[in-house]
Amino acid sequence: MSETTAAAPRVEVRAITKSFELGHGQSRPVINKVDFSAQQGEFLAIIGPSGCGKSTLFNIMAGLEKPRDGEILVDGRPVTGEREHFAYMPQKDLLFPWRTILQNTALGLEVRGGSKKTARASAASLFPAFGLSGFENSHPFELSGGMRQRAALLRTVVQARDVLLLDEPFGALDSLTRTDMQAWLQDVWSHNSWTAVLITHDIREAIYLADRVVVLSPRPASVRLNLPIDLPRPRQLSMMASARFAHYELQLLETLHRPGNPVPDGIG
Amino acid sequence: MIVLALLATWQGAVAAGGVKPTVLPSPQRIVEQGWLARGIIWANTVPTLQETFLGFAVSLTLAWVLAVAIDFSPWLRRALMPLLVASQTIPIIAIAPLMIIWFGFGLMPKIMVIALVTFFPVTVGLIDGFNLTDRDAGNLLRSMGANRWKQFVYVRLPSALPSFFTALRIGIAYAVTGAIFAEYIGAREGLGIYMATMKNSFRTDLVLAAVAVTAFLSVGLFLLTYAAERLIIPWHSKERRNRHV
Numbered sequence: 169m170s171e172t173t174a175a176a177p178r179v180e181v182r183a184i185t186k187s188f189e190l191g192h193g194q195s196r197p198v199i200n201k202v203d204f205s206a207q208q209g210e211f212l213a214i215i216g217p218s219g220c221g222k223s224t225l226f227n228i229m230a231g232l233e234k235p236r237d238g239e240i241l242v243d244g245r246p247v248t249g250e251r252e253h254f255a256y257m258p259q260k261d262l263l264f265p266w267r268t269i270l271q272n273t274a275l276g277l278e279v280r281g282g283s284k285k286t287a288r289a290s291a292a293s294l295f296p297a298f299g300l301s302g303f304e305n306s307h308p309f310e311l312s313g314g315m316r317q318r319a320a321l322l323r324t325v326v327q328a329r330d331v332l333l334l335d336e337p338f339g340a341l342d343s344l345t346r347t348d349m350q351a352w353l354q355d356v357w358s359h360n361s362w363t364a365v366l367i368t369h370d371i372r373e374a375i376y377l378a379d380r381v382v383v384l385s386p387r388p389a390s391v392r393l394n395l396p397i398d399l400p401r402p403r404q405l406s407m408m409a410s411a412r413f414a415h416y417e418l419q420l421l422e423t424l425h426r427p428g429n430p431v432p433d434g435i436g
Numbered sequence: 437m438i439v440l441a442l443l444a445t446w447q448g449a450v451a452a453g454g455v456k457p458t459v460l461p462s463p464q465r466i467v468e469q470g471w472l473a474r475g476i477i478w479a480n481t482v483p484t485l486q487e488t489f490l491g492f493a494v495s496l497t498l499a500w501v502l503a504v505a506i507d508f509s510p511w512l513r514r515a516l517m518p519l520l521v522a523s524q525t526i527p528i529i530a531i532a533p534l535m536i537i538w539f540g541f542g543l544m545p546k547i548m549v550i551a552l553v554t555f556f557p558v559t560v561g562l563i564d565g566f567n568l569t570d571r572d573a574g575n576l577l578r579s580m581g582a583n584r585w586k587q588f589v590y591v592r593l594p595s596a597l598p599s600f601f602t603a604l605r606i607g608i609a610y611a612v613t614g615a616i617f618a619e620y621i622g623a624r625e626g627l628g629i630y631m632a633t634m635k636n637s638f639r640t641d642l643v644l645a646a647v648a649v650t651a652f653l654s655v656g657l658f659l660l661t662y663a664a665e666r667l668i669i670p671w672h673s674k675e676r677r678n679r680h681v
Binding site: 227230231232251252254255256258259260262264265266275276278279280307309310327 | 570572573575576577578579580581582586590591594597669671672674675678679
């Protein structure tokens with residue numbers, strides 16, 4: 169119990185290592201001793217080159233894959249392989265066409281086994297904040313890309329898990345919609361006390377949204393930089409033009425493109 | 437339009453060429469004679485329809501049981517898939533007469549022939565449908581805490597339904613033909629044995645009238661599957677329409 173102190177971070181990734189078995193006794197290292205942590209209410213962004221193992225890292229955190237080594241801790245307690253601590257928002261919205269938006273957003277609660285009615289009531293209560301009022305009974309294919317992503321995020325947060333895992337949530341949106349969604353996300357995030365980990369390819373998105381940015385190397389992924397972003401909140405779009413923002417951007421860009429590990433061979 | 441043009445050409449050719457009706461009757465003659473024989477044709481249509489429904493029901497049950505079992509067990513997949521494929525290499529034309537010897541002229545051999553020709557496309561359609569499920573959707577459900585059964589109910593089953601209805605259409609088209617074929621080999625009543633009898637008495641016109649009835653049956657059942665699809669998975673056609681907008 170000595171580990172469970174007030175100072176323990178909300179979530180800690182400790183020396184996670186993972187490799188894929190290729191058969192014939194060979195294996196390819198994917199993640200190499202990755203460490204980072206996030207305090208309660210902190211927004212952490214992870215950037216890294218394509219195929220560096222970011223999604224595998226998320227799968228390990230979500231309890232979907234086992235690491236070869238290392239631990240995941242929530243509030244100082246090891247939770248490696250457990251599934252109930254992280255709410256996972258994948259790259260694709262994965263809203264199912266046979267369910268209405270309300271039914272889709274309540275899915276996580278329904279799967280966990282509560283009554284359908286309570287699940288749908290708690291999802292419905294979040295619709296106004298997510299700008300989805302009036303679309304409860306629509307089907308996903310009737311919504312715009314931005315609305316679908318908001319619905320997918322609603323499905324994620326309504327599960328009331330300890331930590332949100334957002335895997336490139338805006339990657340498939342056009343850049344105008346993406347900017348809108350980033351502004352919207354930072355707004356709803358500031359009104360809640362979510363601890364969030366965001367995977368992104370977009371350096372500006374990372375700086376704009378996060379309290380801290382973790383830069384991963386090419387595969388096998390290791391942490392190159394863990395950079396606190398000291399910009400006042402609420403963040404304004406105009407800050408993207410500030411000197412400090414530009415300084416962070418350059419620093420992240422240089423770290424990201426610094427040669428070092430071999431470049432991964434394509435697939436990711 | 438195409439059908440009308442073809443029928444008109446046929447009618448004209450028969451009239452101009454003076455072909456004997458026992459060889460090739462004109463469409464007009466087929467309709468006239470078919471209408472006169474409507475009582476007996478109808479009496480033979482009912483048992484054929486019954487066999488089709490029964491045989492197809494057996495086939496669907498078998499297909500669902502097999503496909504769900506295979507979806508849950510990779511071991512069963514490896515064990516059963518070769519058997520499924522092998523079942524399709526059985527020459528039905530050789531087996532069907534044997535079935536009459538084994539099971540008599542009753543319902544049993546018909547149901548077996550229909551099931552044998554239709555369960556394969558439906559089973560394969562279902563298995564493929566389950567596998568069409570987005571891998572990431574499975575992961576999402578797992579991250580929510582769903583076990584294998586819940587993943588099946590919430591995602592794999594609904595994902596498979598559009599493929600199921602496609603397979604159902606292929607199956608139902610074979611089902612009517614299967615019933616006719618089984619009767620042709622040997623039966624007491626039904627359109628198949630009616631055709632065989634009429635052929636033996638050189639009533640080509642009545643054979644073709646029965647063929648026309650069979651075609652109507654098949655088309656009718658085919659359209660019925662669309663109605664069922666609209667009813668059971670209304671979201672599917674809506675989604676398809678939406679994608680074209």
